[in-house]
Amino acid sequence: MSTQFFLEETDIDTLINLLLRSQQSRTREALCISIGIDPKRLSFIRDSSDSDFFLLLIKYLNEIGEQEALCKLCCKELFPVFHNGKYANLLAEIAAKLNCEQKLSQNDTNNKQPVLLSSIPDSRANVNPFIQFAKNKLVIGSVVFLIGLAGFSLYNQNSNSFNNSHTSEQPESQTPNLSSTANSKDVNQQIISIYQEVLGRKPTNYEQKWYANFLEQEVLPLNSIRDSITKTSSLLQEGNVISLQSLGEEKTDYKFLDSTIKNNNVSLASNIDTHTKWKVHVINDGVVALENQGKINGSKWLDGVMHNNSVSLAPNKEGYTGTKWVVNIIGNGIVALDNQGQSKWLNGVTQDGTVNLAPNTGDHTGTKWKIRKQ
16 A cells, blocks of 8 residues: 555644644544544554643544544544634645545445535635525435435445455555564564665664554554655755754644853743754764754753753764754654653653653653754
8 A cells, every 4th residue: 555645744733733622522432433544553543642632543544545434533523613714724724635525525425424524615716605504405406315315325225246256356565464463473563674775774672663663453554654754864864954843742832952142941832943053964874963053152062961860962963972862753743852762752842832851752752852953
């Protein structure tokens, strides 16, 4: 199965924000079932914050090409809540990217609860869709009902023969079949092989556990994991200038790793400027040092101070062991940075804009960072 990406990062951020704002009382399992996803297949449905769950869910759907589920999430779950104002327009734009009307219309005969796509405002048209919908509701309803009666009968007569005649014609997927993964040993070996192939190194323990969990639960195909590692590693090549955005649970303006002018402190900023840009220096396989581009003289190397779990800037990278960061790739452009490989994780506290070293990643959502090349 080839990987398709329908949504951009800004679209994903918008959907996460609206899901958090909607404050759905339903359980995560009910949400998954509503959009046609088996919750038992999602290893991240437990032991994660709402923000992390929504992020992983949307990225999972986006990476495996689940266009119909994304459409249902956008149109069926969110649009009835945000049907007015700017959020309605944002949802309309996302729905247009997903081509929701065309995709879902192909499955109308199987939908017990059709998505109200005709209620979504089209930002490209001047006609108010709600007025147009009201004017045509009776006519459309009658036509659809009559067509539905005829179509349903015809569908039942032909569906079985159609499926039987095409079963033997389905091409064999180039993506390895996850159900063929016999045991955890096979899964671990597959992940090691990918890292050796792409990066020339073995995965860290954290990377191994992260992707093994996805494979064992049949959440992501191997090709998707390989693409994710390849794209992310390309951002961390020697000399690249990057920004790092904390994916902390609290959605505030504090998000970009930033060097402050005074006291060599490190914090989170709301905008990207020279102080939020970091030059990558590769020390060895999977280990980097980050040089701040806003500091012309003086201390400019990102430094984790182990004895008090603080993060500051050091004057050079050679004399300070805290300037060595082990990169853990855990998504498309998403990493966790382990200081000296000692389970001291770079953590952005988006609630107040501070940065520290966290003892683990599970309880600290700010330990996940989105990298963008500048």
